[in-house]
Amino acid sequence: MDALIRYGGASYRASEDETILQALLRQGAQPAYSCGRGSCQVCMLKLVSGQVVASKTPFEQTGAHDHILPCLCRAEGEVELAPADRDSLTVAAEIVEVRPLAADIAELFIAPMQTLDTAPGQHVYLQRDADSPARPYSVVSQPFEDFGFRIHVRALPGGALSSWLVHEARPGMQLRVRGPQGQMGYAPSMRKTPLLLLATGVGAGALAGIARAALADGHAAGIDFHHGGRHAADLYLHADLSALARTYPNFRYHPCLSQASVAGVAQGRVTLQALGAAADLRQVQVLLCGHPAMVEDARYLAIRHGTDRGRIQADPYVLAHDTAPRDARKLALVEPDPALWAALEQGKRLTPILRDFYTRVFADPRLAPYFHGLTVEYVAGKQYAFLAQVFSGERSFFGLNPHNGHHWMVISDELFDHREALFEQVLRDHGLPDALIQRWIALHEWFRAEIVKAAPKGRFVDGQMLPAPQDSVERLDLDTVCDRCGSEIPAGSPSRYVQRLGELHCRQCAVLGAD
Numbered sequence: 001m002d003a004l005i006r007y008g009g010a011s012y013r014a015s016e017d018e019t020i021l022q023a024l025l026r027q028g029a030q031p032a033y034s035c036g037r038g039s040c041q042v043c044m045l046k047l048v049s050g051q052v053v054a055s056k057t058p059f060e061q062t063g064a065h066d067h068i069l070p071c072l073c074r075a076e077g078e079v080e081l082a083p084a085d086r087d088s089l090t091v092a093a094e095i096v097e098v099r100p101l102a103a104d105i106a107e108l109f110i111a112p113m114q115t116l117d118t119a120p121g122q123h124v125y126l127q128r129d130a131d132s133p134a135r136p137y138s139v140v141s142q143p144f145e146d147f148g149f150r151i152h153v154r155a156l157p158g159g160a161l162s163s164w165l166v167h168e169a170r171p172g173m174q175l176r177v178r179g180p181q182g183q184m185g186y187a188p189s190m191r192k193t194p195l196l197l198l199a200t201g202v203g204a205g206a207l208a209g210i211a212r213a214a215l216a217d218g219h220a221a222g223i224d225f226h227h228g229g230r231h232a233a234d235l236y237l238h239a240d241l242s243a244l245a246r247t248y249p250n251f252r253y254h255p256c257l258s259q260a261s262v263a264g265v266a267q268g269r270v271t272l273q274a275l276g277a278a279a280d281l282r283q284v285q286v287l288l289c290g291h292p293a294m295v296e297d298a299r300y301l302a303i304r305h306g307t308d309r310g311r312i313q314a315d316p317y318v319l320a321h322d323t324a325p326r327d328a329r330k331l332a333l334v335e336p337d338p339a340l341w342a343a344l345e346q347g348k349r350l351t352p353i354l355r356d357f358y359t360r361v362f363a364d365p366r367l368a369p370y371f372h373g374l375t376v377e378y379v380a381g382k383q384y385a386f387l388a389q390v391f392s393g394e395r396s397f398f399g400l401n402p403h404n405g406h407h408w409m410v411i412s413d414e415l416f417d418h419r420e421a422l423f424e425q426v427l428r429d430h431g432l433p434d435a436l437i438q439r440w441i442a443l444h445e446w447f448r449a450e451i452v453k454a455a456p457k458g459r460f461v462d463g464q465m466l467p468a469p470q471d472s473v474e475r476l477d478l479d480t481v482c483d484r485c486g487s488e489i490p491a492g493s494p495s496r497y498v499q500r501l502g503e504l505h506c507r508q509c510a511v512l513g514a515d
């Protein structure tokens with residue numbers, strides 16, 4: 001049954017399969033939003049009453065129990081929302097120290113006016129003032145250090161905040177801080193588990209903080225710390241991490257540069273150094289921090305080498321604006337999987353697996369709407385053509401890349417996980433061995449970034465992101481029928497064509513005014 005959202009003096013309906021943000025946009029409300037995936041916090045609203053469903057609690061989303069990110073939540077029953085009370089969420093803070101660590105990297109020591117319980121790996125949102133954009137930065141300091149927290153910032157030219165923090169911020173200047181938030185961090189339950197820490201750029205600050213927390217806790221297993229960069233200056237913690245490796249026998253530091261040759265430093269891609277062919281990662285806890293492309297690739301490789309998805313913590317440092325999808329590049333790098341193809345008997349077992357999977361998808365109330373108007377045979381056939389080429393290596397044309405194939409679909413991380421759990425169950429029911437299931441799941445995981453989103457996007461064509469398709473309000477010349485409720489839409493009455501569903505909705509279903 002549809003939920004009801006009250007917001008800005010109007011009411012909006014939301015179906016089970018759409019986020020609150022999407023329901024508001026679909027019905028013509030104009031809430032502010034940017035990233036559409038829980039990262040920029042631009043869409044934040046106050047939850048005045050009612051229940052929302054999301055994979056993260058409101059506190060995990062926003063740092064407050066009564067605020068939510070509508071791009072991550074679905075509404076349940078009746079939900080009342082109001083503009084975010086941002087002043088109540090942030091605390092004033094003072095910059096105590098700015099310490100340059102490289103030409104474009106600085107460590108900032110920030111003292112909030114009220115105690116914040118921060119731990120290394122969590123992130124805090126910083127703003128210069130209430131009207132300027134907020135950006136997340138990872139905490140690098142230990143909870144017991146001083147009366148504030150430390151962050152490492154790399155200045156991005158033209159960026160709204162980072163350049164100011166690195167090049168212009170001075171002790172005594174004021175900021176607003178919100179948080180801390182995030183799941184990344186060390187827990188004593190990991191004490192006997194080997195840790196693989198993999199960072200690029202300033203992601204090393206947070207992971208170094210986590211490594212220090214682990215060592216202070218008496219971590220009993222090995223810690224492998226991989227830090228990747230392009231040039232020697234990117235390894236800005238080289239001396240600190242080398243010293244840590246000399247002090248603790250179970251801490252191993254592996255620097256790696258992709259575009260420079262330095263004695264004692266490996267050359268190449270850090271993801272391959274850390275997660276290369278020989279790695280067996282079944283018992284390893286993997287922590288990834290830094291450039292989004294590195295995090296996506298490393299997550300794929302870790303799962304491929306046996307790491308359970310639940311054992312991976314990842315903070316991709318995604319920027320607030322949309323960036324180009326990487327799916328074409330990833331597809332070019334996917335290697336054929338002869339063992340999996342043989343286990344699928346060169347495709348004979350693939351067809352029944354896909355038929356079974358899509359039969360369950362079509363019966364699933366959350367997934368079925370994405371396949372409106374299609375048949376199990378059609379969808380399974382298209383997926384067969386794609387996978388047969390990937391697994392066998394006999395490639396001609398893959399059809400649409402994942403971004404363009406899903407550009408209009410609003411899919412949350414949680415829905416992606418829901419689909420993957422269903423898929424994994426089907427593979428198990430069909431008796432595929434664990435190692436092959438893992439490799440197949442890893443392939444899907446690699447394209448998560450191109451598929452998960454909170455608002456429709458345009459296609460990516462010739463290096464350009466086209467505008468997202470807009471739902472249009474129409475007045476048809478003929479009587480017709482609402483695709484949603486089945487009632488008549490008289491000629492001349494307003495109706496909304498919903499691109500995402502390929503459906504025409506009547507005035508009531510689309511919540512349009514009489515005119």
Ligand SMILES: Cc1cc2nc3c(=O)[nH]c(=O)nc-3n(C[C@H](O)[C@H](O)[C@H](O)COP(=O)(O)OP(=O)(O)OC[C@H]3O[C@@H](n4cnc5c(N)ncnc54)[C@H](O)[C@@H]3O)c2cc1C
Pocket residue numbers: 039123135136137138139151152153154155156157158159160161162163202203315316317318319320321322
């Ligand atoms: C969980 C998390 C933790 C993070 N931790 C850290 C950290 O510890 N340290 C750190 O340095 N960073 C971290 N980041 C990244 C950080 O939050 C900021 O995104 C980063 O500092 C850039 O912010 P900015 O305001 O300076 O740049 P922005 O204004 O976001 O711009 C970034 C870059 O994109 C360009 N740009 C802006 N808009 C567009 C557009 N529409 N099209 C094309 N280009 C555009 C700008 O010129 C600039 O070069 C983290 C991110 C996340 C998600």
Ligand code: FES
Pocket residue numbers: 033034035036037038039040041042043044069070071072454
């Ligand atoms: S966090 Fe919701 S739009 Fe960015």
